[in-house]
Amino acid sequence: MSKKARLVLTLAIVEAGLAGLWWYLASYGLQNPDRVAANFQEVVGQTMGMAMGALLGLGVILFFVAARNDGKGLPDKGQR
Numbered sequence: 001m002s003k004k005a006r007l008v009l010t011l012a013i014v015e016a017g018l019a020g021l022w023w024y025l026a027s028y029g030l031q032n033p034d035r036v037a038a039n040f041q042e043v044v045g046q047t048m049g050m051a052m053g054a055l056l057g058l059g060v061i062l063f064f065v066a067a068r069n070d071g072k073g074l075p076d077k078g079q080r
Contacts, residue, residue: 003066
C-alpha cells in the first residue's frame with residue numbers, strides 16, 4: 001500500500017472519529033440541558049469544526065509530502 005493510500009485511509013478514520021465525538025458531545029448537551037452552559041452547542045461546533053478543519057488542512061500538506069516520497073521510492077525498488 002502506498003504512503004498516499006495509507007494517509008488517506010488514516011485521515012478518513014480520524015475524521016470519522018472526530019465526527020463521532022462531535023455527534024456524541026452534541027447529543028449529550030441536548031439530553032442534559034440543565035447541566036451545560038447556554039452556548040454549549042456553539043462552543044462544541046466551533047471547537048470540533050476547527051479541529052477537523054485543521055486536521056484536514058494538515059492532511060493536504062502531508063498528502064503532497066507522501067506523494068513526493070512515493071515518487072522517490074519507486075526507482076529504488078527496481079534496483080534491489
